[in-house]
Amino acid sequence: QVCVAFRFKMTLSLSFVKGSPAGDMKREMDQELEVSGGKGSRRPRRSTGMTNISMPCVLKLLTPAELAAAVIGKGGSVIAQLRQAYGAKLGLTDHSEFYPQTSCRILTAQTSTEESMGLVLSQIIAKIGELVTAGNQSEDIGSVGEVKLRMLVPKAAVGGVIGKGGSNIKQLRDSTGAKVSISEPSSSGPGVDQVISIAGTPQAVEAVSAEVNRQIQALNTEGWFLQWASVPGHESYASMAPTRGGGCGYDWSAAPQDHLLDPSLQVPTYDGYQPVTLQKAADPSSVHTLVNVAQTLPSYVMEDPRGFAMNCVVPNSLVGGLIGRGGAGTKEVQAMTGTKIGIRDIPGDPEHRTLNIAGPLANTCSAYMLMMKRYLDSEAQMAT
Structure with a gap:
């Protein structure tokens, strides 16, 4: 250095x-939002690493300002509810740190099971619906009748979402009526981020995002997964191989x-x-x-x-x-x-x-x- x-x-x-392991890297997230003892009090703290991954299931979402505020809730109330109900741990990047070429911060959610993550995801989608209904319509969160959600997905999981010959994504679109698009990867490697954008009714978005979540969590024992999970969402770092060294x-x-x-x-x-x-x-x-x-x-x-x-x-x-x-x-x-x-x-x-x-x-x-x-x-x- x-x-x-x-x-x-x-x-x-x-x-x-x-490319050293996540535990050896010293990137700090702005606020890893935790709630202590079920008291409902928000306790922001600074992490000593990137994102401190302590649970097996991890999900990353692009989060515009209005959604970030809704997920936190007044005085951290929503964070408290999610932690108490599902044992979830949520973190947001700094107010000035956005995913490249967007105005969205990255929300990282952790849970102990895929099912719990699905329930957290349902609550977040419900918050998007509430924002839209309340008149907070925008390109990032959608409009009445069509909410939007963008998920950061490792390249290795995208293949499962698409399916052989595009069969799985076609079935998702046909069965839910949702619009689903996938960005191109910026480089090679199983942990390179791709953005999956989903638009449709809250029920449709929930169904598609549940399948995306399933595909991601199916890979959480892979060697590169912790590295992908630990980085809030920058493609240049998500593609690094998790090797040890000096x-x-x-x-x-x-x-x-x-x-x-x-x-x-x-x-x-x-x-x-x-x-x-x-x-x-x-x-x-x-x-x-x-x-x-x-x-x-x-x-x-x-x-x-x-x-x-x-x-x-x-x-x-x-x-x-x-x-x-x-x-x-x-x-x-x-x-x-x-x-x-x-x-x-x-x-x-x-x-x-x-x-x-x-x-x-x-x-x-x-x-x-x-x-x-x-x-x-x-x-x-x-x-x-």
């Missing part, structure tokens, strides 16, 4: 994802504060150790250097299947400029680069937050440069 300190109080931490894990944790604002720190370059300064605008020579490096890298570097993450500690005062109104800034960069971007609080440090960028190497570097522009623009605007 390499840490780079910049003169404007921005610390960069770089990590390669080596090296650094997938680290979303905040960079140490003693790396901040230290102009004496130097970072390695191809020619040795040279100080990094980023106050100078990109001139033709620096652009040429960037292009030249990219063009001369061997193909195995750019095509490395491992994930790549950058973590930056940024002043809290500039976060608004980074995110943009309604998260438009990060959404735009995510859509342009195919990366996942999130901003998190740092416990005990109210003046700084952590900017996290993850994706393939070239994409992550591109997203970092675009976010750096937003950072510098925001800094300049504050100075005027």
Whole structure:
């Protein structure tokens, strides 16, 4: 892992994802919503890993803002009901962390049995129906008479949903009247996410989603399943093979504060150790250097299947400029680069937050440069 300190109080931490097991990886979900002792009180906590998988059955859903609020409930009441009734454990990604090219957070549900998961799924679909009936109609959740649900499904389970020659999905469509579509996988591997979109009456959506759930849980003893379940829903990481080994894990944790604002720190370059300064605008020579490096890298570097993450500690005062109104800034960069971007609080440090960028190497570097522009623009605007 390499840490780079910049003169404007921005610390960069770089990590390669080596495909180590979920328990060895240090990605934290924003809020893993648990309810203690059946008292109905919401107890958000931060996980020390990605998603802490403690139950055999796992399901992941794309969750627009209105559905996320409905699933949590006032004061965590709905979460409490689901936990008490079905022993379910639910987690949501951060408010600013969306599945690529959507405005949806990822909901991860865990239960001890397939049947319990089906009941949790039924309750979530019922919440979608309630939202639509109450007038909260949108492209993400549907309209009166046709609710919508999007499920993140590992590629290995998609084959079972489709069936030989498309027989199973045809039977599902014919018997329920639901519209079912499946996105193309972004890469190979049994744990690569594909989005299954279901639209129809609540009963139809429930019937189709139950079959999807069955196909997913039938694979929960496979070696790659825990890896898929542990990652909230980014295709670049879902495809990693769950192998053990050395090296650094997938680290979303905040960079140490003693790396901040230290102009004496130097970072390695191809020619040795040279100080990094980023106050100078990109001139033709620096652009040429960037292009030249990219063009001369061997193909195995750019095509490395491992994930790549950058973590930056940024002043809290500039976060608004980074995110943009309604998260438009990060959404735009995510859509342009195919990366996942999130901003998190740092416990005990109210003046700084952590900017996290993850994706393939070239994409992550591109997203970092675009976010750096937003950072510098925001800094300049504050100075005027």
